[in-house]
Amino acid sequence: MEDYYKKTKHLVAVDCVIFGYKKEQLHLLLYPRGFEPAKGKWSLMGGFLQDKESSDDSARRILKSTTGLMxxxxxxxxxFTNPLRDKAARVISLVYYALLKEDKYDETLVREHGAHWWPVxxxxxxxxxxxxMVRKSMEKLQLKASINLVGIELLPEMFTLQQLRNLYEAIFQKKLDPGNFRKKLLSTDMFEKLNIKNTKASKKGAYxxxxxxxxxxxxxxxxxKF
Amino acid sequence: MEDYYKKTKHLVAVDCVIFGYKKEQLHLLLYPRGFEPAKGKWSLMGGFLQDKESSDDSARRILKSTTGLMxxxxxxxxxFTNPLRDKAARVISLVYYALLKEDKYDETLVREHGAHWWPVxxxxxxxxxxxxMVRKSMEKLQLKASINLVGIELLPEMFTLQQLRNLYEAIFQKKLDPGNFRKKLLSTDMFEKLNIKNTKASKKGAYxxxxxxxxxxxxxxxxxKF
DNA sequence: GCAAAAGTGTTGGCTATACACCCATGT
DNA sequence: ACATGGGTGTATAGCCAACACTTTTGC
Structure with a gap:
């Protein structure tokens, strides 16, 4: 066990499932693979884990370089460790998901990489x-949204309950009852009502x-339970 | 990205949090570290990921060699990827938890490794x-026990509801109401009542x-919810 | 006035918890 | 007979889903 130097070393990749919330739908930022094998298929944002870098730092480095966000x-x-998962070489993959605030990322940078937002x-x-990787990320995100409020990560600072509900509908991919959702969320006492109304979405206007x-x-x- | 050969390679360890259920308490199989650094402290069962071996296979290999179980x-x-986590070298650790059936493992083999069962x-x-690693494993196990029945993995084929309740009490580290537990579990219709009674634990005997x-x-x- | 979203109220069913109570039996 | 665990029943409280209903306002 102490003979570290004798052991096989491996390539370690960090792959990021990047969730963004655009046009009332949950999207993933993906980029097309430009070379064989699997040319033309789509891929998560990824990179290799470097020396003296934790995987968290690695993921942040990847997100910075592709979206500009810190x-x-x-x-x-x-x-993911199947020895045959990457056809070109044996690569271990460590997977994260990331939540990107609507329209805070650098669109130019995103385009530069040929990346594209796909609705989930x-x-x-x-x-x-x-x-x-994407399927497992969705499951984790749904679990997280059941335990914590994910509004902070994906919505602007101010939002109506309708917007929050739309977000949750996008995460769970199903319609939620407006009245019940409202009561459920407000019962947590995690929200502060502002004296501003959004009159765009309805005639009456929502706080x-x-x-x-x-x-x-x-x-x-x-x-x-949603 | 395609220049695989240029990238840093890493040592990858697979560490196993081994749960066993003994004497109505959840236990962990640990072994004492016999060399510096951290000599005398206790450690999970682990090993290095080998060439052409998935981490699942690696974990199974480790469990086979330390407990005899297939x-x-x-x-x-x-x-776990902090670059400084292992003082001797930069090692990525992939962590699994394992559930061992009571008394099915090879006690001699366990002793050979100087291993010891510690109550959680x-x-x-x-x-x-x-x-x-242990803390996260406990949380995952508790979550799993809330979604699936873990009796199969940790108890003998035949068990009384009292034994099952004791197991759940050990997993959640709290007392559960006997009557309510019974009704809750039987309501799932996942059990088959046998015509045999256990008369050891009580005078009346439990099916x-x-x-x-x-x-x-x-x-x-x-x-x-338990 | 009407449509459409905002927001409130009501109801019935299910689950969790606490706990009372009877059952069977070895000592 | 009584203590002990096995097993059943009951009462209460809280949550959830369905849905009726009222409010507000632009058209």
């Missing part, structure tokens, strides 16, 4: 095992809310 | 970040149950 919410998803309900063909500073990273009291 | 329930927990409520000092074959890997209908 402070991004990151969560571990899983590791109409995804293209993926290379290798990236489809499974904007803000997440209370004190409950930034708080859990719901119980596991919410 | 078919063990395994679940991914997380990866009185654990020793760990090396490096192994304590966090043995068995998990129905059809519901081996089934989920509870809802998330159970």
């Amino acid at each position: 402070d991004v919410y990151l969560e571990q998803v899983a590791f 309900n109409k995804l293209p063909d993926f290379i290798f095992d990236h489809e499974e 904007y809310y803000r997440v209370k500073v004190t409950s930034q990273n708080k859990s719901f009291d119980r596991l919410m | 078919d063990v329930y395994l679940e991914q927990v997380a990866f 409520n009185k654990l020793p000092d760990f090396i490096f970040d192994h304590e966090e 043995y149950y068995r998990v129905k074959v059809t519901s081996q890997n089934k989920s509870f209908d809802r998330l159970m």
Whole structure:
């Protein structure tokens, strides 16, 4: 066990499942693979883990270089280690998902990489095992959204309950009852009602809310079911 | 990205948090570190990921060599990548937890490795970040026990509801109401009542149950709260 | 006035928890 | 007979889904 130098070393990749919320739909930022094998299929943003770099730092470096964003919410998803998963070489993959605030990223930088936003309900063909990575990320995100409020990470600072509901509908890919959703979320006492109304979405106008500073990273009291 | 050969390679360890259920308490199989650094502290069972070996296979190889067991329930927990986590060298760790059936493992083999079973409520000092690995494993196990029946993996084929309740009490580290537990679990219709009684634990004797074959890997209908 | 979204209220069913109570039996 | 765990029943509280209903306002 102490003979570290005798052991096989491996290439370690960090792949990021980047969620963004655009046009009331959850999207993934993907880029097309330009070379064989699997040319033309779509791929997650990834890179190799470097010397003296934690995988968290690595993921942040990848996100910085592809979206320009520094402070991004990151969560571990899983590791993928099948020796044949990458046809070109034996590569271990460490997978994260990331949540990007609407329109805060650098669109030019994104385009530079040939990247494209795909709605999660109409995804293209993926290379290798990236489809499974995405599936597991969705499951993790849904679990997280049941325990914590994900509004902070994906919505602007001020939002109506309708916008928040749309976000949750996008995450769980199903319609939610407006009245019940409203009562459920407000019962957590995590929101602050503002004296401003959004009159764009309806004639009556809906009040904007803000997440209370004190409950930034708080859990719901119980596991919410959506 | 295609220049695989230029990238840094890393040592990749697979560490196993081995849960066993002994004497009505959840235990962890740990072994003492016999060399510096961190000599005398306790460590998870681990080994290095080899060439052409998936981390699942690697974990199974480690479990086979330390407990003699072939078919063990395994679940991914997380990866640990802090560059300074192992003082001797930069090592990525992939962590699994394993569930060992009571008394099915090879006690001689276990002793050979100097390993020791520690009850989860009185654990020793760990090396490096192994304590966090254990904590995350406990959380994952509790989550799993809320979604699936873990009795199959940790109990003998035949068990009384009292034994099952003790197991759940050990997993969640709290007392559960006997009557309510019974009703909750039986309501899932995953059990088959046998015509045999266990008369050791009580005078009246409790019927043995068995998990129905059809519901081996089934989920509870809802998330159970214990 | 009407449509459409905002927001409130009501109801029935299910689940969790606490706990009372009877059953069977070894000592 | 009584203590002990096995097993059943009941009462209460809280949550959730469905849906009726009221409010506001632009057209």
